[in-house]
Amino acid sequence: MRIEGHAVCLPADIDTDQIIAGRYLRTKDRSVWKRHVFEDLDADLAERLDGAVIVAGKNFGCGSSREQAPVALKVAGVRAIVAPSFARIFFRNAINIGLPLAEAEILCNDGDRVEIDLSAGMITIAGKTRDIRPLSPRMLEMLAAGGLVSHWRQKR
Amino acid sequence: MPSLSERILAGVAGEYVDREVDRAYVHDGTGVLTYETWRALGTGEVARPSRVYVLFDHIVPANNSTTADLQHELRNFALFHGLQFSDIGGGICHQLMGEGIALPGEIIAGADSHTCTLGAFGAFATGVGATDMAAIVASGMTWFRIPDTIGLIFSGTLSGGAEAKDLALTYVARLGMDGATYRALEFIGDGVSSLSMDSRLTICNLSVETGAKTGMFYADQVTREYLMAYGQETAIQDPPDRTYNQEYPFDLGAIEPVIAVSPRVDTIRPVDELAGIPLDQIFVGTCTNGRYEDLSRFAAVVRGKKVKVRTIIGPASRSIMSKAARTGVLSDLIAAGCTILPPGCGPCLGAHMGVIGEGEICLSTSNRNFRNRMGVGGEIYLSSVATAAASAIRGEITSPGGMV
Numbered sequence: 001m002r003i004e005g006h007a008v009c010l011p012a013d014i015d016t017d018q019i020i021a022g023r024y025l026r027t028k029d030r031s032v033w034k035r036h037v038f039e040d041l042d043a044d045l046a047e048r049l050d051g052a053v054i055v056a057g058k059n060f061g062c063g064s065s066r067e068q069a070p071v072a073l074k075v076a077g078v079r080a081i082v083a084p085s086f087a088r089i090f091f092r093n094a095i096n097i098g099l100p101l102a103e104a105e106i107l108c109n110d111g112d113r114v115e116i117d118l119s120a121g122m123i124t125i126a127g128k129t130r131d132i133r134p135l136s137p138r139m140l141e142m143l144a145a146g147g148l149v150s151h152w153r154q155k156r
Numbered sequence: 157m158p159s160l161s162e163r164i165l166a167g168v169a170g171e172y173v174d175r176e177v178d179r180a181y182v183h184d185g186t187g188v189l190t191y192e193t194w195r196a197l198g199t200g201e202v203a204r205p206s207r208v209y210v211l212f213d214h215i216v217p218a219n220n221s222t223t224a225d226l227q228h229e230l231r232n233f234a235l236f237h238g239l240q241f242s243d244i245g246g247g248i249c250h251q252l253m254g255e256g257i258a259l260p261g262e263i264i265a266g267a268d269s270h271t272c273t274l275g276a277f278g279a280f281a282t283g284v285g286a287t288d289m290a291a292i293v294a295s296g297m298t299w300f301r302i303p304d305t306i307g308l309i310f311s312g313t314l315s316g317g318a319e320a321k322d323l324a325l326t327y328v329a330r331l332g333m334d335g336a337t338y339r340a341l342e343f344i345g346d347g348v349s350s351l352s353m354d355s356r357l358t359i360c361n362l363s364v365e366t367g368a369k370t371g372m373f374y375a376d377q378v379t380r381e382y383l384m385a386y387g388q389e390t391a392i393q394d395p396p397d398r399t400y401n402q403e404y405p406f407d408l409g410a411i412e413p414v415i416a417v418s419p420r421v422d423t424i425r426p427v428d429e430l431a432g433i434p435l436d437q438i439f440v441g442t443c444t445n446g447r448y449e450d451l452s453r454f455a456a457v458v459r460g461k462k463v464k465v466r467t468i469i470g471p472a473s474r475s476i477m478s479k480a481a482r483t484g485v486l487s488d489l490i491a492a493g494c495t496i497l498p499p500g501c502g503p504c505l506g507a508h509m510g511v512i513g514e515g516e517i518c519l520s521t522s523n524r525n526f527r528n529r530m531g532v533g534g535e536i537y538l539s540s541v542a543t544a545a546a547s548a549i550r551g552e553i554t555s556p557g558g559m560v
């Protein structure tokens with residue numbers, strides 16, 4: 001699986017309240033999450049997410065189990081997230097909804113070209129290549145299917 | 157000897173396993189997305205309705221018609237499929253599961269990050285998202301990667317003004333916000349037997365703030381007696397006989413009252429250092445510190461006095477509230493000028509009641525002080541109940557030592 005996009009760089013310990021605040025959870029309307037993603041962190045960020053690969057510091061997605069967080073990023077157009085580590089519930093949630101994650105420590109500048117090859121376990125940013133921690137075969141299968149729901153439906 | 161996670165999940169750390177889930181639960185916040193995703197799976201089946209719990213606690217009673225509609229739909233789903241259901245006013249999901257439902261040795265998945273609270277019973281209890289939960293509802297199963305374990309070794313007993321919450325904030329600060337990511341915590345040592353079930357629930361509640369998958373106590377005599385009161389006859393678990401790759405010793409006698417300052421749970425300061433900071437609101441409640449012991453300790457301090465700052469008390473469940481009514485704790489709180497909320501999460505997530513305004517500071521007994529969580533532009537400081545009570549009397553941050 002290959003993913004490309006422009007880098008949007010974020011600091012460490014981005015929590016799920018920063019990704020999508022609790023006050024926007026009470027809806028099924030995904031466009032609400034798309035509009036308000038990262039609102040409390042940087043109100044202009046949402047507009048730069050279409051086609052982006054987020055390159056963040058460690059512990060991305062810590063905090064609550066709200067699956068609206070990865071969903072908000074996905075509907076905003078984020079293609080993948082790269083970080084040295086992820087909070088574990090966020091990690092499962094993202095894979096389950098078909099949003100690829102890559103564990104790697106790599107420097108970046110906003111706008112850098114990012115290429116990820118998930119099956120080969122490699123990431124390239126602005127010409128520099130690094131290994132990423134491999135995903136389990138089950139996770140790769142789920143991502144290839146587009147998430148748990150389509151994976152489930154394919155198998156039944 | 158294997159860790160408690162390895163014993164319960166029957167495998168070795170690092171292994172991926174598929175396991176049947178003994179109890180699964182959602183609340184009104186995560187239940188809606190779980191239900192939607194479950195419908196998308198297309199099976200139309202709930203594998204084990206007697207093991208699936210739907211517990212309304214986040215926005216209760218409903219605050220507007222959008223919430224009411226979503227709750228209406230979820231309520232109908234629960235009732236139609238014969239799921240275990242607790243409507244508004246019953247209490248916070250983790251507390252209700254801890255009132256004689258969660259048992260030692262069980263595998264428990266909750267669609268909420270603080271599911272780790274139930275590790276207090278010697279269960280493997282962990283939070284999952286809505287999609288994982290939808291698959292659990294449909295199949296009764298999920299997968300786990302068996303975690304490595306970090307040992308927190310307690311000696312001595314808590315003393316002075318310190319309580320379990322201070323110990324919890326102290327260990328979170330020591331490990332850091334991602335110090336235990338993908339791993340489990342075990343709380344062991346001679347210091348454990350002096351900790352009540354309510355204290356253990358508070359200690360396990362905070363384990364996710366280190367990134368941990370769960371935090372666990374081994375079921376002992378204290379666990380057994382607590383569950384006996386709910387008519388559950390349970391065995392005690394063989395205590396650990398092992399060393400951990402990573403161990404942290406804590407002398408409970410040396411734990412001091414602390415506050416986690418906004419916006420990080422792992423940044424603590426001794427209460428004394430912050431004494432005198434004026435407060436706009438105090439909130440005592442949540443799945444961390446809304447239990448009977450907490451209400452009663454708070455009441456003991458404010459009894460016969462008046463609080464000097466708006467103070468909101470949220471009992472964690474109906475049975476806690478009714479016990480507080482029976483014993484007079486509730487009337488003491490009301491007489492002291494506190495506002496009592498219906499059982500539920502209330503102000504904790506800033507979506508319903510007790511929201512704070514820009515520039516306001518709330519001293520809260522909850523578990524998260526992230527930026528804007530209780531209201532845009534507001535700051536949250538986390539403390540124990542004793543610190544909250546002393547501060548309520550003065551209207552500013554006050555060390556519990558100074559009051560008692």
Ligand code: SF4
Pocket residue numbers: 213214248249250268270442443444500501504505522523
């Ligand atoms: S009380 Fe707060 S932390 Fe606990 S379940 Fe409710 S919202 Fe979450």
